[in-house]
Amino acid sequence: MRLGFTHFLLVCAFASLAEAQTPIWRLLPNSPPQPSVARHDDVYFVSPSRGWVVNGAGKIYRTTNGGASWETQLSLSSTYIRSVAFADSLHGWAGTLVQARLLYATTDGGLNWNQVLNIPNPLPTGICGLWTVEDSVVYGSGKYSGPASLIKSTDLGATWTTLDMSAYASALVDCYFFTRDSGFVIGARGPGALTTDSLVVLATTDGGQSWSTRFLGTRAGELGWKIVFPTPSTGYVSIEAFTGTSRYLLKTTDRGWSWIEEQFIDEYDAQGIGFATETKGWIGGWTGSTYETTDGGWSWHSAAVGSLINSFHMLSDTLGYAVGRRVYKFSSDSTTVAVLAPFTLPGQTTLEQNYPNPFNPETHFRFRLGIVGIVSLRVYDILGRVVAEVMREAKPAGSYDIPWDASGLTSGVYYYRLRVGDFDMTRKLVLVR
Numbered sequence: 001m002r003l004g005f006t007h008f009l010l011v012c013a014f015a016s017l018a019e020a021q022t023p024i025w026r027l028l029p030n031s032p033p034q035p036s037v038a039r040h041d042d043v044y045f046v047s048p049s050r051g052w053v054v055n056g057a058g059k060i061y062r063t064t065n066g067g068a069s070w071e072t073q074l075s076l077s078s079t080y081i082r083s084v085a086f087a088d089s090l091h092g093w094a095g096t097l098v099q100a101r102l103l104y105a106t107t108d109g110g111l112n113w114n115q116v117l118n119i120p121n122p123l124p125t126g127i128c129g130l131w132t133v134e135d136s137v138v139y140g141s142g143k144y145s146g147p148a149s150l151i152k153s154t155d156l157g158a159t160w161t162t163l164d165m166s167a168y169a170s171a172l173v174d175c176y177f178f179t180r181d182s183g184f185v186i187g188a189r190g191p192g193a194l195t196t197d198s199l200v201v202l203a204t205t206d207g208g209q210s211w212s213t214r215f216l217g218t219r220a221g222e223l224g225w226k227i228v229f230p231t232p233s234t235g236y237v238s239i240e241a242f243t244g245t246s247r248y249l250l251k252t253t254d255r256g257w258s259w260i261e262e263q264f265i266d267e268y269d270a271q272g273i274g275f276a277t278e279t280k281g282w283i284g285g286w287t288g289s290t291y292e293t294t295d296g297g298w299s300w301h302s303a304a305v306g307s308l309i310n311s312f313h314m315l316s317d318t319l320g321y322a323v324g325r326r327v328y329k330f331s332s333d334s335t336t337v338a339v340l341a342p343f344t345l346p347g348q349t350t351l352e353q354n355y356p357n358p359f360n361p362e363t364h365f366r367f368r369l370g371i372v373g374i375v376s377l378r379v380y381d382i383l384g385r386v387v388a389e390v391m392r393e394a395k396p397a398g399s400y401d402i403p404w405d406a407s408g409l410t411s412g413v414y415y416y417r418l419r420v421g422d423f424d425m426t427r428k429l430v431l432v433r
Helices: none
Strands: 008-012 026-027 039-046 051-055 059-063 071-075 081-086 092-096 103-106 127-131 135-141 149-153 161-164 172-178 183-189 198-204 214-218 222-228 235-241 248-254 260-263 271-277 281-285 290-293 301-303 313-315 319-323 327-331 340-343 362-369 373-380 386-395 398-405 411-422 422-431
Touching: 026 039, 039 313, 039 319, 051 081, 051 319, 081 127, 081 135, 081 149, 092 127, 092 135, 092 301, 127 172, 127 183, 135 172, 135 183, 149 172, 198 235, 222 271, 222 340, 235 271, 235 281, 248 398, 271 319, 386 411
Parallel strands: 039 081, 172 222, 198 222, 271 313
Antiparallel strands: 008 340, 026 327, 026 340, 039 051, 051 059, 059 071, 081 092, 092 103, 127 135, 135 149, 149 161, 172 183, 183 198, 183 222, 198 214, 222 235, 235 248, 248 260, 271 281, 281 290, 290 301, 313 319, 319 327, 362 398, 373 386, 373 411, 411 422
16 A cells, blocks of 8 residues: 655646656645655555655645645654554554654544654654554554564554564564554664664564564665555565665565565665556665666666655555655646656766765765855754754865764764755765764
8 A cells, every 4th residue: 555866857747738648757846845854754645635745844744636735734843754644534643753752643634633642661762654454453663773663553543552573673664564463564683783784574463462584684784664565465675775785675476475685776775665566666765866667676777756755655556656855646647747857967966975884983975066156065863953064165166075074973864965056965874883
């Protein structure tokens, strides 16, 4: 159900243009603007017209007309909202990365959101993934930096239980359930650091009372990020890697009993993954463009699906939504959306991955300017707060290598953003103490 950085020029396509014959991805021009933390994080639709989007700036948005217009339903300061899911058009939940404000719920379609205060200890430090099944059962998994926890409700959120998953994993990110009892959680297992832990896929058949390991990676520094099943038997897992250069994804064709690794694009930071059919799908992330496959993941090519994609929600093989910098729609309707076409950066301005990465405590930012302009280079924490202004000054065209010392910061994931003229790009960096 729920189901980088080549940029794309957003070229408007209005009603005067002929309707596309086959579904393609387009920007929703009236969708919420790019938040200060670089992207929207999750999207959920209960029907082709009614859906919600959340982001790290503490915002929840709703549309009731398939993305043609949006309204702000919740705005929380200093709160990173990571996940969202609905059981029906009225009952929904939004998970955050702030333990003191872990989960919010609505019973009226988002007109009112209230903090959930009856989740028992041990309280998770964040909810990265939410899943609803069979109308009344809700699961929430997290956090990507640990510890591994799972929350569960079987009565539409009236009461909750907390499952300590530390015996099976060091961190959890996403979850997927076929029934109230049968499903998967993905994350990592190891000493408890992003650069040392290995990918793990866990399965349960008794509602989370016991778990079996269906896949355990052999490479350090890999984390299962998103899991999707376009068919009951075929599923995929995107893998975010913090070390090395080779990249992979997981695939199953037997309902998750066994998983195989497929080679992906080297040095790509994969996150969002979605499939319209068993073989046609997309992967987005922090690095490079969004990629598409039409052969079940054996080969990939660049696709115009926007950038920084973290979540897909496919309602059918001809209709779906994705969120990253903006909100994108997969459909054949071109009357309310803007076509995504390849974009050549002005004067070949580029921002490279910082090196080393992970780092402690010094790293370097490398970028090339194809234009003369005022350069803004800032570092943000996961809540979207500026923790360092590395540069803000006029610079001529040319190549730059800027050292930066993060001695005053704690270990964790941060983001750096380069802005000059029309160029605006964000990448991720990891500080390890």
